[in-house]
Amino acid sequence: MRQFILIAALVFVPLVTPAYGKTSHYEAVVAEPFIELHTGPGRGFPVFHVVDRGEQIDVVKRRTDWFQVRTKRGVEGWVKLDQMAETLDIAGRPTALDDPSADDYVGRRWEVGLQLGDLDGASVISLYGGYHFTRNLSTELRVGDISGDFSNGWIATADIVHQPFPEWRVSPYAALGTGVIHSEPQATLVQSEDRTDQVGHVGLGLRMYVSKRFMFRADYSSYLTFTSRDDNEELDQWQAGFAFFF
Amino acid sequence: MASGLRILLLTGLVAATAGCSLFGRDNPPMEDAAASAPVISPEVERRSITTPKIDTEDFQITGFVGLISVEDFGSNTVYGARIAYHVSESFFLEGSYGETGDVDRSSVEVLDNIDLLGDDRKYSYYDLALGWNVLPGEVFIGKNHAFNSALYVLGGAGNTSFAGEDLFTLTFGAGYRVLATDSIALRFDVRDHLFDNDVTGEDKTTHNIEFNLGLSWFF
Numbered sequence: 001m002r003q004f005i006l007i008a009a010l011v012f013v014p015l016v017t018p019a020y021g022k023t024s025h026y027e028a029v030v031a032e033p034f035i036e037l038h039t040g041p042g043r044g045f046p047v048f049h050v051v052d053r054g055e056q057i058d059v060v061k062r063r064t065d066w067f068q069v070r071t072k073r074g075v076e077g078w079v080k081l082d083q084m085a086e087t088l089d090i091a092g093r094p095t096a097l098d099d100p101s102a103d104d105y106v107g108r109r110w111e112v113g114l115q116l117g118d119l120d121g122a123s124v125i126s127l128y129g130g131y132h133f134t135r136n137l138s139t140e141l142r143v144g145d146i147s148g149d150f151s152n153g154w155i156a157t158a159d160i161v162h163q164p165f166p167e168w169r170v171s172p173y174a175a176l177g178t179g180v181i182h183s184e185p186q187a188t189l190v191q192s193e194d195r196t197d198q199v200g201h202v203g204l205g206l207r208m209y210v211s212k213r214f215m216f217r218a219d220y221s222s223y224l225t226f227t228s229r230d231d232n233e234e235l236d237q238w239q240a241g242f243a244f245f246f
Numbered sequence: 247m248a249s250g251l252r253i254l255l256l257t258g259l260v261a262a263t264a265g266c267s268l269f270g271r272d273n274p275p276m277e278d279a280a281a282s283a284p285v286i287s288p289e290v291e292r293r294s295i296t297t298p299k300i301d302t303e304d305f306q307i308t309g310f311v312g313l314i315s316v317e318d319f320g321s322n323t324v325y326g327a328r329i330a331y332h333v334s335e336s337f338f339l340e341g342s343y344g345e346t347g348d349v350d351r352s353s354v355e356v357l358d359n360i361d362l363l364g365d366d367r368k369y370s371y372y373d374l375a376l377g378w379n380v381l382p383g384e385v386f387i388g389k390n391h392a393f394n395s396a397l398y399v400l401g402g403a404g405n406t407s408f409a410g411e412d413l414f415t416l417t418f419g420a421g422y423r424v425l426a427t428d429s430i431a432l433r434f435d436v437r438d439h440l441f442d443n444d445v446t447g448e449d450k451t452t453h454n455i456e457f458n459l460g461l462s463w464f465f
Contacts, residue, residue: 040382125404
């Protein structure tokens with residue numbers, strides 16, 4: 001299971017780094033009276049240089065909301081996103097920058113998240129990826145690593161998720177899905193068999209847009225495990241975590 | 247409440263909300279559309295806005311080597327990798343994986359000449375943590391060199407494989423990062439891994455403190 005999560009993480013990473021490998025330089029022209037160059041990409045780093053209106057700068061790279069630029073005289077420094085957004089390109093058009101907002105959140109296509117929770121007394125850590133067909137409807141694949149006092153295991157499900165009010169900042173959703181759950185007893189207990197059973201579940205949850213690419217997510221799911229024994233087993237799961245979209 | 251009934255009710259709710267959304271797609275009435283149409287339609291060529299391809303470096307991959315004190319089982323060399331996504335200048339998410347070779351023998355094993363762990367002497371873990379760059383800054387080496395740095399704290403959860411069991415683990419720690427160049431960083435991390443186990447016969451919460459040195463690359 002651990003290897004599976006690692007592989008899944010490695011698969012997701014290239015998906016969210018579309019700019020990797022493209023070391024193109026973008027040239028911008030300062031349109032405001034001046035822009036400020038900081039010594040580092042973050043709060044508190046001092047301004048050590050200014051570039052005047054009309055001068056050209058090379059944009060080398062971006063880190064979060066900061067842009068590393070090089071002036072024609074070879075001075076390198078970091079410019080904040082709001083100042084970078086006021087520059088023009090060489091043709092005189094405003095520099096268009098990728099700055100995810102609530103509108104992008106509502107129209108998002110892909111979503112990846114991590115959640116922590118409780119599945120009938122056992123701890124669950126889960127990773128999911130989702131694709132939005134429309135603003136209301138999405139599908140999700142989810143894998144969870146379960147560790148309890150008496151047994152360990154994993155759960156993998158495929159869900160259909162419906163969000164009736166996608167434009168709300170705090171927005172409810174309902175999910176319906178199926179998958180498999182695998183459990184193996186702890187080594188220190190008397191050995192009993194490993195089991196893999198099919199599960200079906202329904203769930204209700206909330207998404208909350210935080211900022212940029214970030215959202216908070218919490219949900220409750222009721223699982224029905226179809227066992228080969230006389231009784232089907234019912235499991236309750238609560239979980240909460242973070243997700244980002246792209 | 248019977249499980250069947252609960253699932254039936256929730257299924258009904260899913261179906262109902264799905265139905266609502268179909269009705270919610272309101273098409274504007276035709277007369278409104280006609281009234282708002284401009285009398286003269288100017289021929290304006292729409293500019294297509296293209297976002298320039300700027301190399302974003304929000305990911306950080308790290309290889310590390312260090313020591314971990316596995317409670318009751320001595321200090322052991324640990325090595326592993328981490329991958330972080332920098333969400334903003336202040337926050338990042340980081341996933342880590344680390345493992346040791348065979349851990350040392352505990353004092354009980356040495357004194358009584360027994361083997362508590364058998365073949366399961368390897369300790370490995372993974373965790374996912376949220377980090378906060380609490381004190382960003384610069385360090386100065388000599389008169390002419392300044393390097394960006396940050397002191398960060400992080401907390402998260404994960405899973406540890408030890409003694410043939412998977413154990414839910416909480417992780418807390420702090421670290422210090424110095425950027426040697428704009429893309430390469432040296433880091434020092436201290437982490438505490440907390441989990442409950444009963445390997446020595448009593449159920450207890452163990453603290454497994456790790457410190458390590460790592461080399462990172464931003465991409």
